[in-house]
Amino acid sequence: METLMVILVGILVSIGTYLILSKQLLRIVLGISIVGHAVNLLIITSGGLKTGSAPLLGEKAAGFTDAIPQALVLTAIVINFAVTAVVLVLCYRAYQSFGTDDMEQLRGDEHE
Amino acid sequence: MKPNDVILKSVTQVAAVIILTFSIYLFMNGHHHPGGGFIGGLSMASAIVLLYLSFGIEKVRENIRVDFKKLAAIGVLIAIGTGMAGVVFGQPFLTQAFGYRDLPIFGTTELASALIFDTGVALAVIGTAVNIILSISEDR
Amino acid sequence: MNNLLIAPIITPLLTGMVLIVFQKNVMLQRILSLVALVATIVISVLLMNQIRDGGIQSLQLGGWEAPYGISLVGDMFSALLLLAASIVSVCCLIYAFSSIGRKQEKLYFYPLFLFLIAGVNGSFLTGDLFNLYVCFELFLVASYVLITLGGAKRQLRESLKYIFTNIIASAFFLIGVAYLYSMTGTLNLAQLSIRIAEVGQDGLITTVSIVFLIVFAMKAGLLLFFWLPGSYSVPPTAIAAIFAALLTKVGIYAIFRMFTLIFYHEPQITHLFIGILAAITMILGGLGASGFSDLRKILTYNVIISVGFIMAGLVSFTSAGLTGSIYYLIHDILIKAIVFMIGGTIVHLTGTSNLKNISGLIRLHPQLGWMFFIAALSMVGIPPLSGFLGKVFTTQGVFEAGYYWLGVIGLVASLLILYSMIKLFMNAFWGETILSVEEEKGTTKGLLFPIALLTLASVALGFGAEAITGYVAQAAEELLNPNLYIQAVFE
Numbered sequence A: 001m002e003t004l005m006v007i008l009v010g011i012l013v014s015i016g017t018y019l020i021l022s023k024q025l026l027r028i029v030l031g032i033s034i035v036g037h038a039v040n041l042l043i044i045t046s047g048g049l050k051t052g053s054a055p056l057l058g059e060k061a062a063g064f065t066d067a068i069p070q071a072l073v074l075t076a077i078v079i080n081f082a083v084t085a086v087v088l089v090l091c092y093r094a095y096q097s098f099g100t101d102d103m104e105q106l107r108g109d110e111h112e
Numbered sequence B: 001m002k003p004n005d006v007i008l009k010s011v012t013q014v015a016a017v018i019i020l021t022f023s024i025y026l027f028m029n030g031h032h033h034p035g036g037g038f039i040g041g042l043s044m045a046s047a048i049v050l051l052y053l054s055f056g057i058e059k060v061r062e063n064i065r066v067d068f069k070k071l072a073a074i075g076v077l078i079a080i081g082t083g084m085a086g087v088v089f090g091q092p093f094l095t096q097a098f099g100y101r102d103l104p105i106f107g108t109t110e111l112a113s114a115l116i117f118d119t120g121v122a123l124a125v126i127g128t129a130v131n132i133i134l135s136i137s138e139d140r
Numbered sequence C: 001m002n003n004l005l006i007a008p009i010i011t012p013l014l015t016g017m018v019l020i021v022f023q024k025n026v027m028l029q030r031i032l033s034l035v036a037l038v039a040t041i042v043i044s045v046l047l048m049n050q051i052r053d054g055g056i057q058s059l060q061l062g063g064w065e066a067p068y069g070i071s072l073v074g075d076m077f078s079a080l081l082l083l084a085a086s087i088v089s090v091c092c093l094i095y096a097f098s099s100i101g102r103k104q105e106k107l108y109f110y111p112l113f114l115f116l117i118a119g120v121n122g123s124f125l126t127g128d129l130f131n132l133y134v135c136f137e138l139f140l141v142a143s144y145v146l147i148t149l150g151g152a153k154r155q156l157r158e159s160l161k162y163i164f165t166n167i168i169a170s171a172f173f174l175i176g177v178a179y180l181y182s183m184t185g186t187l188n189l190a191q192l193s194i195r196i197a198e199v200g201q202d203g204l205i206t207t208v209s210i211v212f213l214i215v216f217a218m219k220a221g222l223l224l225f226f227w228l229p230g231s232y233s234v235p236p237t238a239i240a241a242i243f244a245a246l247l248t249k250v251g252i253y254a255i256f257r258m259f260t261l262i263f264y265h266e267p268q269i270t271h272l273f274i275g276i277l278a279a280i281t282m283i284l285g286g287l288g289a290s291g292f293s294d295l296r297k298i299l300t301y302n303v304i305i306s307v308g309f310i311m312a313g314l315v316s317f318t319s320a321g322l323t324g325s326i327y328y329l330i331h332d333i334l335i336k337a338i339v340f341m342i343g344g345t346i347v348h349l350t351g352t353s354n355l356k357n358i359s360g361l362i363r364l365h366p367q368l369g370w371m372f373f374i375a376a377l378s379m380v381g382i383p384p385l386s387g388f389l390g391k392v393f394t395t396q397g398v399f400e401a402g403y404y405w406l407g408v409i410g411l412v413a414s415l416l417i418l419y420s421m422i423k424l425f426m427n428a429f430w431g432e433t434i435l436s437v438e439e440e441k442g443t444t445k446g447l448l449f450p451i452a453l454l455t456l457a458s459v460a461l462g463f464g465a466e467a468i469t470g471y472v473a474q475a476a477e478e479l480l481n482p483n484l485y486i487q488a489v490f491e
Helices: A002-020 A025-046 A068-098 B006-029 B037-055 B057-063 B068-088 B113-138 C003-021 C026-054 C076-097 C102-106 C109-125 C129-147 C153-184 C189-199 C203-220 C228-232 C237-262 C270-291 C295-316 C319-350 C366-380 C387-400 C404-429 C448-463 C465-480 C482-489
Strands: B098-103 B107-112 C057-060 C071-074
Touching (some): A002 A025, A025 A068, A025 C153, A068 C129, B006 B037, B068 C003, B107 B113, C003 C026, C003 C057, C003 C071, C003 C109, C026 C057, C026 C076, C071 C076, C071 C109, C071 C482, C076 C109, C076 C237, C076 C448, C076 C465, C102 C109, C109 C129, C109 C237, C153 C189, C203 C237, C228 C295, C237 C270, C237 C465, C237 C482, C270 C295, C270 C404, C295 C404, C319 C366, C319 C387, C319 C448, C366 C387, C387 C448, C448 C465, C465 C482
Antiparallel strands (some): C057 C071
């Protein structure tokens, strides 16, 4: 199971990298959020998968899953969400004021 | 041209109430079971966003007169404030206390200071989530 | 348990939240944010003295014991950085009062500034790897917004690059966290140190340490500084000054913490690697600083050189080297804020950052010119100014450890700093006075006071070096001795 997840993470990271390397702003944002999701999956996998029941007080179970990666991933998702929101708004503003979403044209002046 | 959204509006009227109730259930349930301030606040924010979607920003703003930026700030203030309570009593920051009290209607109930902390978290989440959606959608 | 440790994080955060509620009242915002940051200075002085008397302080949030809960740890290194950071932030805030503009003040400038400081302080104090990530994100998100404040076209363009590189670096940070957690089963820095010392730092762990090195090198501008010159030259002066003074330093702090507390078993691999990066950084930074004739570009490349130089002390991994690095780090936080503020003031006066169009400012602005001269000499390391001790100790440590090439490159880089700063001074301040008072684009009213305050602090750091010798020596000893840190967490 862990091996499958790691392969999935690898696929997602490569898709994300491909998107980040393209020129359109929106594709870059999508690529970043896909890489973010890949990283979240990696964190969840890092604690081991399916090793016990939910880590709740009062449950009668032989073993409990490691709760820390779940707490970490929740925080990471929220931060990812906030950052993506900021970036999206910023890209929209950039598109409005430059009239283009092509990174090639957003390079800046050569001698600046 | 205004789209014809009768179905959306009538569904929202019912669904918003259900979502709001469920969000309060999630919020209160969070002490020992899945749920809590974060997820409760998030589902409440989704109900508010649904209202915005179906009735328009202007109309909802007339009825819910809340500045969501300030709501988020007040939420964080409440959450940190409960943390400071521990400092006042000479305990580490964020120490939570709980106890059992006899209340008139509910009987013996567990009262925990974590509930106040969670209220702060919920307000912060509602404020932030709605605010993000609003600031993206307002600008045309 | 010491609740004072949470205060440097909570004070700015809480004040920032209050300021969001009172967004309209600019006067109240100014007063409250100043009070909060001055309070942070007082707290860090108190903390420093407590650490001097009682060793490393720690706090377990919510009373949950160390490996399970969230730990905050304050050793002398973080306390010294905390003090320097809060002094600089107060001065940048005063500078912002008269330069940032009424519109920006209402657009949540002060809350964002305070969140930035809270994030930086949090990174200095946290004893948990994941919380380090959270604090990094806190000040990064604040910086994403601050860098675009004003919304000029150049700012938007550069900020996009800044944000994209930082988000990717943060993703790598999380990848490193996940790897480390799956190998060691903990993220508490002290427990990580114990476990890695127990099982030994094998090839896999060294590889993960390189992942962390890449992440923090990106944030610190160690070799991966391609984003830095563009993004540090676009925001308003007060913001650029605080960025130059603090943001790269947090990355440096993280590298120091990781490679003295956790990954210190294989210095011939990791530390040598850092040394090579530092050497290349100093050379490239020196070339950039001496090659450009744009005021802001010269200053940003000087930031890069100093990053390389501070790293040299860590590479040597000797008592003298680390002492030098700590001295130089504190000195650099103060001095970078000064030169960025002076540079911003020059641009504000003349309306251009091209050195060819600036000349003879010293006739009308003698204070500005001489303060810049002091700062320039201090950066080069002329005794008895504040850069001197750092340079001497770092170079001594590097030579003791046998990294002669690194020491020589460090000294050559100092010469390049001298060349670039004197070039800037000669061009901007000497020569024929082109602009009369009436022709200037702005005034220095209210801008000189914070610069003077910082210059005073920097000179005091140089002349009063005796006074802080004990503190710095203790900080270096704690860095060389991870057991002190571990004991403090698991007391």
